[in-house]
Amino acid sequence: MMTPLVQVKSVSQKFGAMCALDDVSLDIAPRSYTVLLGPSGSGKTTLLSILGGFLVPTTGQVLIEGQDCTGMPPAKRPTTTVFQDYALFPHMTVGANVGFGLRMRGVASSERDKRAQEVLKLVGLPEAFGKKPHQLSGGQRQRVALARALVVEPSVLLLDEPLGALDLKLRRQMQEELKAIQKRVGTAFVHVTHDQEEAMALADHCVVMSNGRIEDEGPAERVYSKPASRFSATFMGESTIFSGRVIGSGEIETVFGRWQLATDVKPGSEIVLALRPEHVVIDQKQLLPLGEGRVSDVVFQGSFKRVTASLVKDESLMLLARLPADAVVQTGDMVHFACDPKHVLVLTR
Template sequence: MTETLAAGTSTGTDEVPAIRLRKLTKVFGDTVAVNAVDLDIRHGEFFSMLGPSGSGKTTVLRLIAGFELPTSGTIELEGKDVTAKAPFQRDVNTVFQDYALFPHMSLVDNVAYGLRVRGMPGNQRRERAREALDRVQLGKFVGRKPAQLSGGQRQRVALARALVVEPKVLLLDEPLGALDLKLRQQMQVELKELQRSLGITFIFVTHDQEEALTMSDRIGVFNNGSIEQIGTAHEIYERPGDIFVANFVGTSNIFDAGQAQSVYGRAEPLCIRPERLRVAWAGEPERRAGVTSRSGSVTSFVYVGHATQVRVQLDGGPAVVALVPEKLPGSDAELVNRPVTVSWDDDAVVWLPAHGS
């Protein structure tokens, strides 16, 4: 657990958090899916649980929702222990990747369904449902059926249905995963704006680092049932807490302890982000204080639109990737195997503990 995580488990004030997890553990047979997770999520926060498949993030969400019961540990909602309570006894609601809309119902009846279950009179619940659909910009489609909508519109209906009951916390289990890239990026912005306008605590599960970095107030990076690091998008990207986070969130150039020893005389792993590296095509090192240069040779290129990823095998060191925004001084064929020098500012280096230390 990193220092960032330790700081993340406290709000820093006397305010009771929206969600508090303490030593939360879930075991399935011989598999520890969630391993003694401690976490505080603040009121009105957009918190993302980010991690690869099998890292435990969705299981934690299901535990908070009440769809699973923990093997041990506690779950508090606004200071009240809800660990053993059924889902309908918790003031939370969930939006799934599969929106599970009722195909035979109109949009307004889909959205009003939760209010109907709670016994709200018909006219009142339909009015609330219309207001919720207006909030997600679907007010003119109240009479349509789900089959008459696009994927993005169905996702908004699912959001409206979850929000109309005014939960204290909204849980979102990869709700954008089924959308195409352009629509997913649009919905990321709209979802964050909606969360800000409502002031409701959102807990968002994703394996997509771009989604997490774009929308979150804070991110918890999960791995093997534990949280490796908690922090803002800037903290997670600029100061990853260990090798796993450095590799999983964005692209990192990792120097192992031996390679770091040869460069800096310090036998600990380090990472440098590709955009912090500079390539000198003439091979001249930068001779300035606070700058390190190493020679190498170009091995490959990947064009990514706004820049080119240039892969360089450093002499006596690792292969690194530099993000070069300017036009390259030749074709790929002319530049492959070309001797170059790669430089970086020493303050761009992030020293990392070995994984598991």
């Protein structure tokens, strides 16, 4: 088993009466791309600040490369941080910005310039060395901030919502570039975001956080397709959530009737079930029927139509469906919905 590069052990962080992190433990593997995902107030930025040395946890321990870094200041630990506002020095050239960390470490001017040029080439900006930050676009400034962090060769690179200020097209482009750069340099990246699509595009290791705790963690595909909790199922993408009761071996009573679903939950237990919208179909009676529903909203989103419907069996339950872009469905239509039972998610918490 691979030894973790970073070990967070039972870390809690309190600010007065408020508990920002509550007994969090987390292992981060070498060469991995870890994404901390969660809403505002979930604790993800607090955890990143503790990893970077900007906060000392109230309790717990942080080990990096086997060394206890819990109380170590940022400049002395093997991490660097890329902030959302980039924090570039406006009076310095791009080359001087990139080489600043090396300058603080006493590296000679010629060597600083050489290494700055190399890392600017890595991030696709070899021509920007002599420019000032104000002469660059937002995406280019983001790459300069990334180059400045990488030039000191950290063991762990921390990214605090680095794409938050970019437009959608540029954000997606930078996602691809960040992933490619991380694979080339091999440094472990830890990236904070509240954007689920960004997390799925980047993460080898996705950590879903809520109220200062880790709700779910693992490969992004597993967290999406087999979420560990109701919160994870609703935050990591959309879901229709409804209740059920296990009445026998593999038999579950739901608002849609009795379903045969594989589960190891003991009979008599109340459970929560979830359906991803892409697994809801229309007019396919050979699948698991969800009944008839009145379409309340249709939103065309390019490659698909996002459909919301109120079900006849329970009008309070709003069903979400992601139908093909050419599906003939309009607001007010009565439609028969169905799903494949293998895609129904059984949640125990």
